[in-house]
Amino acid sequence: MRKKCPCGEMMTMKLRTVIYSGKVEIDNVPIFSCTSCKRSEVIPEVKPDLTGLIAKLGADPSKGTLLFNECNEWADLLVEAKVNKCQPNTVEVQALIEQRINMLLDMYLLAQTLNDEAWIVDLNKRLQQISGKSLYTYSLTR
Ligand SMILES: [Zn+2]
Numbered sequence: 001m002r003k004k005c006p007c008g009e010m011m012t013m014k015l016r017t018v019i020y021s022g023k024v025e026i027d028n029v030p031i032f033s034c035t036s037c038k039r040s041e042v043i044p045e046v047k048p049d050l051t052g053l054i055a056k057l058g059a060d061p062s063k064g065t066l067l068f069n070e071c072n073e074w075a076d077l078l079v080e081a082k083v084n085k086c087q088p089n090t091v092e093v094q095a096l097i098e099q100r101i102n103m104l105l106d107m108y109l110l111a112q113t114l115n116d117e118a119w120i121v122d123l124n125k126r127l128q129q130i131s132g133k134s135l136y137t138y139s140l141t142r
Contacts, residue, residue, distance in 0.1 A: 005034035024061045028069040046074050073129040
């Protein structure tokens, strides 16, 4: 969860508002930023979701604000870490990740019991976002 900047300093993880097309504000996008040279980049884990969101908005979006944490587990977790005043890049955040994965797995068991396909698909997506692994990998190894 840490990254070395090309300038040699360590980058820290932050949430930032990204403005797309000068019209749409996308809040709570997790980025790496360097305090030394001011370089910043979107963290690789959320890139596919962010590009997907932008693609959905299209070339001429209407003015508005979106909460990125509503469509990405990573962003949501970092918002939670911020609310709990956890320092980024610490074991506390790691613990939150573990907690979140367990919560999603518990919900998955419930969704399976209820045979709720749409929910299962959604949970699978969220789990993949945060762990890079599919739910099915988990259910096999659990
Ligand atoms: Zn730098």
